[in-house]
Amino acid sequence: MGADDTEAAHAYYPRLNQLLGLDSAEAARLKTAFTVTESFWRGVNEYLEAHEGNLGLPTAYALGHRYVGLPQSQALIRAGDRAKLPDFFDSFGLTPGSQLVPSDLERLLDSWIGTVPTPVSNNLANLWRRGSARERICGIASVELAHWDGTRRSGSASSRPRNGINLTLVLRKTFGGRTAELSFVTTPRGAVDGRVLRVMSAEGQPEVGVVPAPGGRLRPMPGSKLDPESLTGALVEVEDPADGSILKRRPRRVVVLRRDELVGAWTEVERIQLMEDFVVLVADDDRLVSMVSDVVATHGSVDGQYGGPHDTKRESIRGLPNGWVMLENVRLHSVPKDAKDLDLQPLIPLTTAHMAFARGLKLPGRIRKWSSLEPPEIRAAVAEAELITVKLWELGDDRTLLDQWQEHAQALVAPLKGQDFADGDYEVELYADDDKEPLSASTLRLRSGDSPDLMSWEACERLNYELDTNGMGALSAVQATGHSEVLVDGVNTIGASDRDPGSQSLPGRPRWTTRSRESSVPPPPIVLGTADPTSCVMTGRHRIALPTFMGKAEGKVINGTCVQCGLQKTYPAKPRRQRAAARPGAPQTPLTIVAPAAKPTDVSWDSCLDALVHVGGGAMPALERIATQAEGSSLFVDEFVRTLEVLGHIDVSRDSRLQPEAWEGNPAYLAQIPSGEFLLAGVWSAADRKQLGNLVAAEGGSLTERRSVGDHITSWFVHGLTVREAEATASRMDAVYVVGDAADLMMRVLPTLGVLQQNLPSAAIPEYRSAEIFDLTTASWRPIPGLAVSGAYRLSQSFRKAHIWVDESGAVKRQGRLATVQLVKHLAARAAGHPLTAYLPDSSTFLVPLGADLPALYGRALTLCSGHPPAISPRQRVVAYREVPPKVAQHMQHLLSN
Numbered sequence: 001m002g003a004d005d006t007e008a009a010h011a012y013y014p015r016l017n018q019l020l021g022l023d024s025a026e027a028a029r030l031k032t033a034f035t036v037t038e039s040f041w042r043g044v045n046e047y048l049e050a051h052e053g054n055l056g057l058p059t060a061y062a063l064g065h066r067y068v069g070l071p072q073s074q075a076l077i078r079a080g081d082r083a084k085l086p087d088f089f090d091s092f093g094l095t096p097g098s099q100l101v102p103s104d105l106e107r108l109l110d111s112w113i114g115t116v117p118t119p120v121s122n123n124l125a126n127l128w129r130r131g132s133a134r135e136r137i138c139g140i141a142s143v144e145l146a147h148w149d150g151t152r153r154s155g156s157a158s159s160r161p162r163n164g165i166n167l168t169l170v171l172r173k174t175f176g177g178r179t180a181e182l183s184f185v186t187t188p189r190g191a192v193d194g195r196v197l198r199v200m201s202a203e204g205q206p207e208v209g210v211v212p213a214p215g216g217r218l219r220p221m222p223g224s225k226l227d228p229e230s231l232t233g234a235l236v237e238v239e240d241p242a243d244g245s246i247l248k249r250r251p252r253r254v255v256v257l258r259r260d261e262l263v264g265a266w267t268e269v270e271r272i273q274l275m276e277d278f279v280v281l282v283a284d285d286d287r288l289v290s291m292v293s294d295v296v297a298t299h300g301s302v303d304g305q306y307g308g309p310h311d312t313k314r315e316s317i318r319g320l321p322n323g324w325v326m327l328e329n330v331r332l333h334s335v336p337k338d339a340k341d342l343d344l345q346p347l348i349p350l351t352t353a354h355m356a357f358a359r360g361l362k363l364p365g366r367i368r369k370w371s372s373l374e375p376p377e378i379r380a381a382v383a384e385a386e387l388i389t390v391k392l393w394e395l396g397d398d399r400t401l402l403d404q405w406q407e408h409a410q411a412l413v414a415p416l417k418g419q420d421f422a423d424g425d426y427e428v429e430l431y432a433d434d435d436k437e438p439l440s441a442s443t444l445r446l447r448s449g450d451s452p453d454l455m456s457w458e459a460c461e462r463l464n465y466e467l468d469t470n471g472m473g474a475l476s477a478v479q480a481t482g483h484s485e486v487l488v489d490g491v492n493t494i495g496a497s498d499r500d501p502g503s504q505s506l507p508g509r510p511r512w513t514t515r516s517r518e519s520s521v522p523p524p525p526i527v528l529g530t531a532d533p534t535s536c537v538m539t540g541r542h543r544i545a546l547p548t549f550m551g552k553a554e555g556k557v558i559n560g561t562c563v564q565c566g567l568q569k570t571y572p573a574k575p576r577r578q579r580a581a582a583r584p585g586a587p588q589t590p591l592t593i594v595a596p597a598a599k600p601t602d603v604s605w606d607s608c609l610d611a612l613v614h615v616g617g618g619a620m621p622a623l624e625r626i627a628t629q630a631e632g633s634s635l636f637v638d639e640f641v642r643t644l645e646v647l648g649h650i651d652v653s654r655d656s657r658l659q660p661e662a663w664e665g666n667p668a669y670l671a672q673i674p675s676g677e678f679l680l681a682g683v684w685s686a687a688d689r690k691q692l693g694n695l696v697a698a699e700g701g702s703l704t705e706r707r708s709v710g711d712h713i714t715s716w717f718v719h720g721l722t723v724r725e726a727e728a729t730a731s732r733m734d735a736v737y738v739v740g741d742a743a744d745l746m747m748r749v750l751p752t753l754g755v756l757q758q759n760l761p762s763a764a765i766p767e768y769r770s771a772e773i774f775d776l777t778t779a780s781w782r783p784i785p786g787l788a789v790s791g792a793y794r795l796s797q798s799f800r801k802a803h804i805w806v807d808e809s810g811a812v813k814r815q816g817r818l819a820t821v822q823l824v825k826h827l828a829a830r831a832a833g834h835p836l837t838a839y840l841p842d843s844s845t846f847l848v849p850l851g852a853d854l855p856a857l858y859g860r861a862l863t864l865c866s867g868h869p870p871a872i873s874p875r876q877r878v879v880a881y882r883e884v885p886p887k888v889a890q891h892m893q894h895l896l897s898n
Helices: 012-020 023-049 069-073 079-091 102-113 122-130 134-147 227-234 284-301 342-347 456-460 607-615 619-627 634-646 686-698 723-731 742-747 752-759 807-815 821-832 857-865 886-897
Strands: 166-173 176-186 198-199 207-213 219-222 236-239 246-249 254-260 267-270 276-282 304-306 324-332 353-358 367-371 378-384 388-395 401-408 412-416 425-432 441-447 465-468 487-489 493-495 555-560 569-570 617-619 650-654 661-666 668-672 678-681 704-708 715-719 736-739 762-766 768-777 779-782 791-796 802-805 815-818 838-840 845-848 871-873 876-881
Touching: 012 023, 012 668, 079 102, 079 134, 102 122, 102 353, 166 246, 166 254, 166 276, 198 401, 198 802, 207 401, 254 342, 284 324, 284 342, 353 441, 367 607, 378 388, 378 425, 378 661, 388 412, 401 412, 456 617, 465 650, 493 736, 493 742, 555 815, 607 619, 607 661, 617 619, 619 634, 619 661, 619 886, 634 650, 634 857, 668 723, 668 742, 686 715, 723 736, 742 857, 742 886, 752 821, 752 845, 752 886, 791 821, 802 821, 807 815, 807 876, 821 886, 838 886, 857 876, 857 886, 871 886
Parallel strands: 367 441, 668 736
Antiparallel strands: 166 176, 166 267, 176 219, 198 207, 198 236, 207 219, 236 246, 254 267, 254 276, 276 324, 304 324, 353 378, 378 412, 388 401, 388 425, 425 441, 465 487, 487 493, 555 569, 617 661, 650 661, 668 678, 678 715, 704 715, 762 815, 768 779, 768 791, 791 802, 802 815, 838 845, 845 876, 871 876
């Protein structure tokens, strides 16, 4: 819609009246009643949200012109041009899911649309050239960017980003401090089905085992050990499995990483953005570190500065590359204008205003939403503004203003945690100075277990542990067949086994060494390349390549590119006049910031569990996206999954290698434990627990929450009721079930370890670089030349480890049984006649070595004795199952010994 001979560009109603053929009276009625269309468009958005974006993403949002802006948002950019917007985002290094102010996108869109030939349709190019619709086009592009997950059009000219390889960083909390894990993600041109990448820059060109990552990317398999110095300082080249071309990462002296919830790690991006948290890696050059620190101190804040293992000037973090400095949680509040050094380019935002939601717990799905238990912060910045206003509206039947923040500042942060916002949809608007229309507006969706994702619940598979139809039923849940007569669903055991329950005494102390000891020397990480001593990363001197001069400047600027690191430097096509020096004593505009340097708060396990109650089930990536926001490492995800499984909150389906591939939240159960109390297991929302507490209190009982020392998750118990009273209480609720003597019933249907071993699939011993055997005396791994005897082995392959149990026959035939690291240890102990168990009768504690947790239903049966997850003692190197009665302990010993 643009200006013509009769109407101005913004004349929406006259054109609509003409299109509909309305007379003046009808036109007046239409304009008066047009405000009701807002609820129609909101209903369209809500319909798409209810289907979790599977029918399309909600994009009917007005940035300016509150009512007429809604239909305009759907008409200006057609479907073909919307599909090309990811090319635009990628060409300028814009971050998926970021929320940019539309006015800041105008100059970027102008440059993109103005290329020859134009990448958009003639219709959009003409609208842009006329200028009248630019504001609305930028608003649409801003909404599309906020919903973009990084996926690019198949076959587009920009299907490969400028950086085919991006660094990733995970910061883990360990018992000895913190550890940094550096890795990478790649963006291949085609499908991401490939299992390996060949590292062309590494000696011997080894292959990397990879797994798909969201956004059409690939990443190394969990546990891959890569040399951090070569990742940051060397030219890394890998072969694209789609077409055999080479993906590269050029080293840089300043690397900016942004938190990527899809990958669960800090991921390298082109540039920093205002008011978002970043990690910055800086080559350890005193001058460069000082420049970066000055920029951050002047224009933002930082939580801390750290070095590698050999750094004597700073606190060190294991895993950081030597020769590099890490600045953690860097946040810029304004745009640095005096950062002239080329290495500082990543610290100069492309935009001058920004509003974003930061931190909190982001829920999985195509629709952006956060947990109402861990809501985000609202962050806003407008360069050179004198007044910033942020308004929070509740979107219900009426649009209600809930809160407003206003400061005479250029930046502000508004934390939402602790304000008890209910589940629902909210709109956040950013205003600068006296503007009547918002610079930016965004929808904030808050959800919890009280508002489950019905589409996800409906789509996920119904899982059970079927013990009579599946030989591995005690280790892996399967899709419910309806034919099994002996199965476990959550904490509920259905059917009975004709096996002898059996009983066997346990040693009163561990047979393995429990003293702390030095761990074996880990294998060296794989070096991905060698740093060039003459490169700009090492010398600090860039080599700028300029385009060939053809006798006449073709634009206002000339772009040069460093041939080694790829950084771009812009020069004026014509020499600029020297600016007059500022007069002494001239007034300077002070930078005012109302942005508390809030320390990052860890997302709690309880909030993660509530998020799983909202989602209901599905493939493992959905669960991983939640768990990695508490901690980003693959080890943590594994611990989180196994803990929720043994507590009976989720059932887990595993592949032939016993690696998790799908999960489902269990029904809400009240499971009776040996003390007579009832444990709440399965999917319990906060509203359901509140209702249960009221009903239990009416019966004379109580609902309490308890968390023992070292527990990461809260356990809830009902006490003071009999089984009959508990059943009567549960009958007054929707889909709540009671299980009496839950641990004893489950123990009676579990197969012995020998039966389980027979059903594990046999496979040829895979190729490996080195091998270790599990020593039952020390409960630790030790190197071994080859697989010549029976035992549990850990095989180091190119970029992963495989765990295999080999019996006497398998050692001759070169065959074994692939399983989890915990299970192969117990198989080896059973074969030796010395199970890795002990029992302390005084405290009713069942012990196994650290790293040998009981798998799946075996661990669940013992956990149901106390209702608390197994306790871990790193000092004593044991895992302790608490409050286990002697009878149950002896039965478990029988299962593990026979």
